[in-house]
Amino acid sequence: MSHILMTSTLTVAGGLVVYGATQLAQRFWLDPVTEAMKALGRASYVFVYYADVYRAPGIVREELTAEASKELRMCGAELKASLTAVRSYWAFRMLRQLPPRDSMERVASLFIGLSNAKMKEDARDARKEADELKTLLGV
Helix, strand or coil, X not given: CHHHHHHHHHHHHHHHHHHHHHHHHHHHHHHHHHHHHHHHHHHHHHHHHCHHHHHCCCXXXXXXXXXXXXXXXXXXXXXXXXXXXXXXXXXXXXXXXXXXXXXXXXXXXXXXXXXXCCCHHHHHHHHHHXXXXXXXXXC
């Protein structure tokens, strides 16, 4: 009887250890990677959605320009934050789960740069940045 009780106790304890370890792995490694990929997906969406605004700064209504500027800056900030949260980036990069870190950082910087393009004089720089973003995002 004591053998059965000890076996069941060890089985339950082992199950709790495995459960705890998988929850830790998910919270500390997998969730940040998922968030980074979501941020990258949202960035692609915002890039395409507001293309008419940053391709022609100063021509589109001022309210729409302000909205686009806010969304572009938010995407850049979300990308930078999600990059910081990913632990062992190199390991996920080796598994091809994430793009190169320098590319992601460049995308975030370009989004912030595009958010600043509000005047007609900024159009040439905005187009150049948009073309580079298009290449980096693959859209």
